[in-house]
Amino acid sequence: MKSLPLFLLLFVTTALNAQSPAYNPQVNLLDVQHYRFSLTLKDDTDRIEGSAEIKLHFKQSSNAFFLDLVKNKAGKGMEVSNVTLENKPLTFSHQDERLNITLPQASPAGQELNIVVQYAGVPADGLIIDANKFGDRTFFGDNWPNRAHHWLPCVDHPSDKASVEFLVTAPDHYQVVSNGIQIEETNLDGGLRRTHWKETAPLPMKVAVIGVAPFAVQLAGEVQGIPVSTWVFTDNREAGFIDYSQAVEVLEWFHTNIAPYPYRKLANVQSKTRYGGMENASNIFYFENSVNGKKEREDLIAHEIAHQWFGNTASEANWYHVWLSxxxxxxxxDLYMEAKYGQEMLAERMREERFAVIQYAARRKAPIVDTTVANLNALLNTNSYQKGAWVLHMLRREIGDENFWKGIRAYYQRYKESNALTADLQRVMEEASGKSLQAFFKQWVFRAGHPELKVTYRFDGGENIVEIFVEQLQNSPFSFPLDIQLLDENKKVILEKTLSINKAREEFAFPIQGYPKEIKLDPGAWLLFK
Ligand SMILES: [Zn+2]
Structure with a gap:
């Protein structure tokens, strides 16, 4: 996802997460294969009625397990009426955020069971039920990071992926959009409509959602037979169709340059997400003020479309490695913008991202993978986004364009429909480049901070020698290549070198023609430093 500017986020409250962010204990016990959620939505109440058919695969023998589901407290949360296995009731107890279920006998390892959970309640979070800015009532799933279990019984952790279908019954003035493809839309008696969407690719629950609103819908285009559609609020019909149409060109680029698109359609949806954009699988939600008819959201659209490969399909194995998303x-x-607008656009964007990283590091000293963070939303920080981007940018420099692209594609191929940790990315990149990247990942991903440089030079006119002194001011030195240029008084480059820096203080001497007036560090924006 992409965060909104900070002043908007101040109004967001964060639910307390009872689980350890690192992993959900259920993922060792069972693996959900498929969810089929049937939901009834109404106009006169925010109470939803749900039925979840869940196909479970047991990895170990057990007669008990739990699903994540927030229990009703003070009128908000879910109340479970029954849990069944082959139409026979199962014993369950529901406390706080856990629905504990007991089987009549232990399920052996390898067995698959289909259980059904019937439940109802007013979602405290996760499904945003609210009027849009035009006053129309809407419903939008907004699950990141683990807010799905406010409205859906599930294993709410990115390492347990499952195919998902949603059958939504709602008043017929709504349209419903969701993951996958629409396989039914039927008007029912009483002014109701049933809409059924089904995704066959396994998804992490963070990106399995519905969007329900009076929408204006347009087919914006197709990419290799994949329909790209726009879903915007009816009052934003014209402007929204213009803005979101940019997704066609973006999808084409990623489809061509990363790997075939992993889903069967792409819907771009104006929504009530709390984020700037939320990369729900094949069903991207953008914040409601993302529409103005001026096509100003190309990079937001590119960001969310990139997540369809990285985050949704090749996913982080736990939240601490969210920079992999x-x-x-x-x-x-940045790569898309470079391809479309040129190298200087890339350098400009990298400079802006570097500025953000330096500002952030001044406030908070922490590595990208920071296991001290307790509030998962705090992981949506500059380290995960901009510093993560800088790691990839410097990795590209370290191993070269060809190996970098080879590695990125290989990483996706190996971990698609699966999960990875940073060490997995490192391994793939080492294989792609034939180079050890242990020190690289250690210093940039697992260590806080960045090089803080003081670079000076001394010119001896008699000898035509320039001496360059590089000092790293931070605690312990980083290792990196530093590009420098020396310019004369006419701004002409008279010396261009790449210095290999490994120590706290280093000196270099080069013969030079001309009289240096200025030294430029990292002119191409390839190094994260201050
Ligand atoms: Zn994102």
Missing amino acids: EGFATYCT
Whole structure:
């Protein structure tokens, strides 16, 4: 996702997460294969009625397990009426955020079970039920990071992926958009309509949602037979159709340059997400003020489309490695903008991202993978986004364009429909480049901060020698290549070198023609430094 500017986020409250962010204990016990959620939505109440058919695969023998589901407290949350296995009731207890279920006998390892959970309640979070800015009532799933279990019983962790279908019954003045393809839309008696969407690719629950509103819908285009559609609020019909049509060109670029698009359609949806954009699988939600008819959201669209590969399909194995989603989406956007607008656009974007990283580091000293963070939303920080992008950018410099692209594609191919940690990315990149990247990943991903440089030079006119002194001011030295240029009084480059820096203080001497007046560090924007 992409965060909104900070002043908007101040109004957002964050639910307390009872789980350890690192992993959900259920993922060792079972693996959900498929969810089929049937939901009834109404106009006169925010109470939803749900039925979840869940196909479970047991990895270990057990007669008990739990699903994540927030229990009703003070009128908000879900109340479970029954849990069944082959139409026979199961014993369950529901406390706080856990629905504990007991089986009549232990399920052996390898067994698959289909259970059904019937429940109802007013979602405290996760499904945003609210009027849009035009006063129309809307419903939007907004699950990141683990807010799905406010409205859906599930294993709410990105390492357990499952195919998902939603059958929504709602008043017929709404349209419903969701993951996958629409397989039914039927008007029912009583002014109701049933809409059924089904995704066959396994998804992490963070990106499995519905969007329900009076929409204006347009087919914006197709990419290799994949329909790209726009879903905007009816009052934003004209402007929204213009703005979101940019997704066609963006999808084409990623489809061509990363790998075939992993889903069967792409819907771009104006929504009530709390984020700037939320990369729901094949069903991207953008914040409601993203529409103005001026096509000003190209990089937001590119960011969310990049997530369809990185984050949704190749996903972080736990939240601490969320830079594998956000750093990738940020840098893939930079790559798209570079391809479309040229190298100087890339350098400009990298300078802006570097500025953000330096500002952030001044406030908070932490590595990208920071296991001290307790509030998952705090992981949506500059380290995960901009510094993550900078890691990929410097990795590209380290191993060269060809190996970098080879590695990025290989990483996706190996971890698509699966999960990865930073060490997995490192391994793939080492294979692609034939180079050890241990020190690179250690210093940029697992260590806080960045080089803080003081670079001076001394010119001896008699000998035509220039001496360059590089000092790293931070605690312990980083290793990196530093590009420098010396310019004369006419701004002409009279010396251009790449210095290999490994120590706290280093000196270099070069013969030079001309009289240096100025030294430029990192003219191409390839190094994260201050
Ligand atoms: Zn993102």
